[in-house]
Amino acid sequence: MASNLIKSCCYQGFKHHGEPKGSIFLVDDIEVYTSHPQDRSAEYGLLILTDIIGHRFINAQVIADQFADHGYFVMMPDLFNGDAVPLNKPGGFYMGKWRTGGYHPQGKNHLPETVDPIKIGAVGYCFGGKYVVRPLAPGRVDVAFTAHPSHIDEGELKDIQGPLAIAAAEYDKIFPAEKRRATEAILRETRFPYQVNLYSGVSHGFGVRGDPTNCEVRFAMRSTFFQAVEWFNHYMKQE
Template sequence: MASNPAGKCCTVGVKHEGTAKGEIKKIGDVRTYFSYPEDKSTQNAVLILTDVIGLDFINAQLIADQFAANGYFAVMPDLFFGNPVPMNPPEGFEIMKWIETDMPKTDKVDPVVEATIKEMRGPLGVQKIGAVGYCFGGKYVCRHLKKGKIEAGYTAHPSFVDAEELEGIEGPLSISAAETDQIFPAPKRHESEAILNKLDVPWQINLFSDVVHGFAVRSDISKPREKFAKEAAFLQAVHWFDEHVKSS
């Protein structure tokens, strides 16, 4: 494994304030959040693959809107078929039981990602795609970072990534990591570095102090160091795509 499976830390955090500017429509039968840049262009796009809190989480929608504000058509499918994990779940909720019984497995998630990419490159008129994966979504960025599908990938605090999936990427990959993260701890980060160093693709790993797993989505932005790390991780993704998607 290049990262560990999800745990309780994947379900806790702070809900952010704001009003989503995008809209929810469908690609096939899958609810999908769309957020358009000011000029409504769909040429350059970002496919956002969420953490286990899912599509309807305001933090995820605000992130999609931020990508749109930076000139990218943002597309975010529901990977959990309407059954995500509630943030800060009530006492008694068992994340491991949810993983075993309710979490969609690869044979369910891969077709959603494939269908979304097909729709983006077809009817939606997208020419170049950068893929973003937070926690759970990081696995699927790696799985689909292939020539002809996705131009570049970015993931923050990834989970469930197999070493073979990371070894199989065919495009540039950027990673944001937390100082304290039992899902993507230092040994897994170093393992990932060793794997990436053997590949003939550009790669980047940025490590942020004073934050924990989930910081790029669920940080307490009332705390200056967490706010800085969240914003810097987002800009890391934008700069990566500006280099490897817009200018590729």
């Protein structure tokens, strides 16, 4: 694998302050958080695929709104059929049981066959990273960005057919140094544009669940966001 399986660090973090500007709609019984530029004139769209905290998490909604403020129409679907993991889930929660549908009322799992969506430009945080890499090919996803990705198979990474940018944490058991190096080697072989930025002093999940009162984390969060904006500006808006 190009990154390890999700663990407890994938649902631990800090809740941020903010007032969402977007709205939640139902699309074929799937909840989708959407956010528009203020003048509603976007010519480019982004699909944000969240970490396991889900699309109703204020941190994710504020990030979606920030992309909208930079000229993108943003859609952020519920990847989990109403079964997202609460932030800082207490003891007794088993990730494997959750992935295979053990906590869902209808037993719906959280595996590729139920999560793979169709997209355009896509952003994936942690869990969502796998699902921006898997469809990265013309006609599905044209450009992708992921922060602190989890559970990506090397074969999925080798199969990409478009530009991919990654924001990585210095302290990350899911995407550690050896996984980063393996990822870089694979990306070189694909011959598609890629970028891997490593942020010092931060841990897995910082891009969406970092502590905003910590100046080092706050810098990494902001830099990661603008890394993504510049990546999409370059590879989606330029001919």
